[in-house]
Amino acid sequence: MRSGSAFGWTSLLLLLLxxxxxxxxxxxxxxxxxxxxxxxxxxxLENVEVGPGCAAREHGNKETHAVALxxxxxxxEDKMAVLLQPLSPSPHALRxxxxxxxxxxxxxxxxxxxxxxxxxSVWVQVSANSTVQSFNLNARVQTISSLPFRPFSxxxxxxxxxxxxxxxxxxxxGNRVYIRLGExxxxxxxxRLQSMFLSQxxxxxxxxxxxxxxxAFARRGGASPEVHVIRLHxxxxxxxG
Numbered sequence: 001m002r003s004g005s006a007f008g009w010t011s012l013l014l015l016l017l018x019x020x021x022x023x024x025x026x027x028x029x030x031x032x033x034x035x036x037x038x039x040x041x042x043x044x045l046e047n048v049e050v051g052p053g054c055a056a057r058e059h060g061n062k063e064t065h066a067v068a069l070x071x072x073x074x075x076x077e078d079k080m081a082v083l084l085q086p087l088s089p090s091p092h093a094l095r096x097x098x099x100x101x102x103x104x105x106x107x108x109x110x111x112x113x114x115x116x117x118x119x120x121s122v123w124v125q126v127s128a129n130s131t132v133q134s135f136n137l138n139a140r141v142q143t144i145s146s147l148p149f150r151p152f153s154x155x156x157x158x159x160x161x162x163x164x165x166x167x168x169x170x171x172x173x174g175n176r177v178y179i180r181l182g183e184x185x186x187x188x189x190x191x192r193l194q195s196m197f198l199s200q201x202x203x204x205x206x207x208x209x210x211x212x213x214x215x216a217f218a219r220r221g222g223a224s225p226e227v228h229v230i231r232l233h234x235x236x237x238x239x240x241g
Contacts, residue, residue: 043210051204052151052170053197057187062096063166065179065202066158068149069103070172078107080175084122084137085114087182087201094120094181100158101126102149113137116181155193165191167202174204 058064069080082099099122101109106129113120113136121138127147132139148154151170158165168191169177180201 041212041214043212044207045210046176046205046207048198048203048205049171049174050196050198051172052193052195053168053199053202054155054165054191054193055167055184055187055197055199055202056165056191057183057185057189058164058166058191059189060095060164062098063181063183064098064100064158064162064164065166066100066154066168067102067177067179067204068151068154068168068170069105069107069174070149070151070170071104078105079110080107080177081110081112082177082179083112083114084116084120085178085180086116087180087184095183097122097181098162099124099179100147100154100162101130101132102147102154103127103130104149106130108133111135111137111139152193155191159191167191167199168193169197169202169204171204174206176205176207178203178205 067080067082080103082101084097094116097120099111101124103109109124109126109130109132111122111124111132111134113134116137118136119138120136121140122134124132124139124141125144125147126132126141127149128143128145132141148157151168154170155165155168158168167179169179171177178201184201
């Protein structure tokens, strides 16, 4: 009887071991392959572009920012994102905001409010071949039939029609523009165009998805935390221009 009991326990332990081993095998990631859109980890690469531009401390009750796009966009949606952000963490009362958006090719300018008052109003002048969409702000759009897209011509046009500029950004390959609203006392009083302009407050970049190799398995429930293992082959951040 003792040997039979011992054999029974041995068989039961082997059966449990096989079940646990099978469950562990089911929950093990297979060899990495191209990750699809449903994969929990996605990769993006952003290159900041250096090109013609300028920035200044525009006096008065308004600030004017001009953006020029000189080539067709690389994304299929032909959409340029313009991200409006505060210059300081606790911004003072904002002045009247004017945007001059010019493109050589037809695009959609997508204005996005990031950290500014939700009732922000923006006056926009846009080239006739393009349209404007906005998120979380009120955009008043005026179409300009002869709005120049070359940086020096747009600079002269903006100074003629607005008197001064807070910033001008020209991009050839970017699909995103960052503009921080507010008055920076460290800037000059005149926006003098530079051939190689780079600023943390006014910049253009190209943001593109990158291929991810990986695997994932569905969680079986329970209180265990999610664990994601990421291996980065290159962390190189580049400037283009």
